[in-house]
Amino acid sequence: MGITERLIEDVGIRRGVSRLTPExxxxxxxxxxxxxxxxxxxxxxxxxxxxxxxxxACHFALSHPDDPSYTPAGKVHQTMSVLLDKKGRVDPDFVYGMAQLAYTECNLCRRCVHxxxxxxxxxxxxxxVRRICHKLGVTPQYMQDTAHSHASTFNQMWVKDDEWTDSLIWQEDEAREEFPGLRIPLDKEGSDIYYSVIAPEPKFRTQLIYQAAAIMHMAGVDWTMPASTGWDNSDMCMFSGDFEMMGRLKRQHFESAQKLKVKRIVMGECGHAFRSVYDTGNRWLGWRHHPVPVIHAVEFYWELIQEGRIKLAKKFPGPVTIQDPCNIxxxxxxxxxxxxxxxxxxDGDIIEMHPNREHNFCCAAGGGVINCGPPFKNVRVDGNTVKAEQLRATGVKTVITPCHNCHGGLHDIIHHHKLGMDLKFLSDIIYECMEKPEA
Amino acid sequence: MKRILPLLILAGLVCVSALVAVQTVMAQDAITKLAPEAFGKLTRPAAVFVHDKHNEKAKLEDCVVCHHGGKDGVIDRTASTEGTPCSECHKVKPAGKATSLQRAYHKQCIDCHRTKGKGPVACGQCHKR
Amino acid sequence: MNAAYEFVTGPLAWFAWGIFILGAAWRLYSMYQLAKKKDASSWAFMDLGFSLRSIVNWLIPFNALGWRKSPVMTVATFAFHICLILVPVFLVAHVVLWTEFFGISYATLPDSVADAMTLVVLAACLIFAGRRLTQKEVAYITTGKDWLALVIVTLPFLTGFLAYHQIFDYQVMIIAHIVAGEIMLAAIPFTRLSHMVFAAFTRAYMGSEFGGVRHARDW
Known part of the structure; x- marks a missing residue:
């Protein structure tokens, strides 16, 4: 039992370990x-x-009921406890297993706290443990690639500056056919709302920017998106252990909002980015409070609904279930x-998964695990059969989850187990159901 | 969790049988005990105390060493109270500064034994089962 | 016997209590200094109200998810800890010693109740040991330190029970009991038993983070 019996080849971890000496x-x-x-x-x-x-607590442990090496304490037992007991005198092979375990078998979802x-x-x-692995230069290749991208471009997906603004202008252009007069205001000083997203949105989920623009437009929100770096609120450096870079990213994000003198930052439907901006990056920078107030899209949509600013033409046909993202x-x-x-x-019931709310099981994709890429896909799919059972038990066809990682994780679980369910962001549904101008 | 149950039952059995064994060990008669009626129901078995044997062993001739006088918690070794039962002066629940009966026994016996370095000092040495 | 008894109830007792109290105070103080120096970004969020909210919610049996998920352990650990604290503090024989040495006297538990509670402690220790041996998720993470803590806690109650019932040689047993109790006291600040000193604070910290920052329950 233990990580040494399930090692997976990863170019990044392997190369990092090959450079190590016990000293x-x-x-x-x-x-x-x-x-x-x-x-x-x-x-x-x-x-x-x-x-x-x-x-x-742990979906990995519950999905591997005969293997105690997947329990939270079991994972600490194989990593940090050894480092402390041996005062760091471990060999490079140990570091390989430690890195694989820390990066791919724990989503940092904090359910174990309960x-x-x-x-x-x-x-x-x-x-x-990840921080130590990062400092040792032992990180999974795919994750490190995103961290490199952060360091080079201040976004996770190697999106170039002109590609970013091009994508926004492209979406604005498309949307104006459906919503005449719609704008995606770039760098508009003094806006009420600064809207930031994760880099995968312009890269391959551009419709989410379209939908957000449509919602902002119809709700009459005074908003803006930054034209230069700071627009990407995501943070793989937080998960790889590159805290210095995490600090730079978060500073850039906040400073970009401060330069535009906005009242608030609204973050798109992403969990890990929210953790980074709201809970983690600020601490690294030594900020107890956020220089600009930050809210998540869920809260923002909730406010718009309370104020009656989202008007529906129809309701989305239920029943649905909700995947609670750990980070929000x-x-x-x-x-x-x-x-x-x-x-x-x-329109219809919310069929809850059990457990739910604070006690919900993680998607097994977050915490950077999905970003470790294809070599570890089966680790998180096989490591979350409890989620598949939870989803199947609801018997519904639609899962709503306001988090990119939850989407990625559940998508793979749904496919693997042939559950035949659709995943929706809130903005998917708001866009689909809201009143639109007469065409 | 279910695997724990047999262990639990076993533990219970061991403890219960030990308890039963203990209760039957006692019954040593023909010794004098300190069990004044004033105590009523005793918390522990009465303290073993064979008066003459004790005094012989301890080379005690002067009665006032134990049968002292005094009041308000202050001992007077000049006034002998020989023949007066301890519980006459020391009440189980005394008023004011007076020493309680239990404390009087404990203090008198244990303090002396400790000073002399001889005789019982721990609970079970006097309160024998 | 008398010399040994004098020693274990005299100098050794002072020594054990001294290590316990000074050791615990020193560990708390140095941990506080370390937290302020090295964990400032956590320390900044400590909050009394949310700390207490978390502690109280975890002190209610079966209230927290953790308790509900492991009912046998929950019953065992609550019974264990309650008896572990109450028996030594309110035992007649111990109060008599406080009276004898310092003139202090306070309420006591009837001997029969204390006896039963001692058996509860011992039964819980057996459950803990059984879990370490038979439950794979516990066995996997069990180390020598965990067994040591369990033995240190079991011995005073086992020897106390045997001494009370005067099984085996009483004089040996009562000395063993006193020494075992003193070992436990002195071990508290420096073994896994230090959770007696620190657990309230780790719980309070989690409560503060979940209450003040994350606006979610942590139970």
């Missing part, structure tokens, strides 16, 4: 442990009573607003 490992591990960790890690490592209650009586944050421990539910408590928005949009 280098020891030096870097201890540099991170001494320099960047403190009372949190120390108390967690010391007071974890090894009671095993967290086994019930099962641990003393409140140990396993996601923090695994993030610290366990990370921001938007579960009830998500349901209120859904009830407003859908």
């Amino acid at each position: 280098k490992i020891e030096k870097i591990v201890n540099a991170v442990l001494k320099g960047e960790t403190g009372a949190r890690l120390k108390t967690y490592a010391e007071t974890c009573m090894r009671c095993g209650l967290c086994a019930e 099962l641990c009586p003393i409140g140990i944050d396993t996601a923090y421990i695994m993030s610290t 539910v366990r990370g921001r408590g938007l579960q009830e607003k998500l349901r209120e928005v859904t009830r407003f949009l859908v």
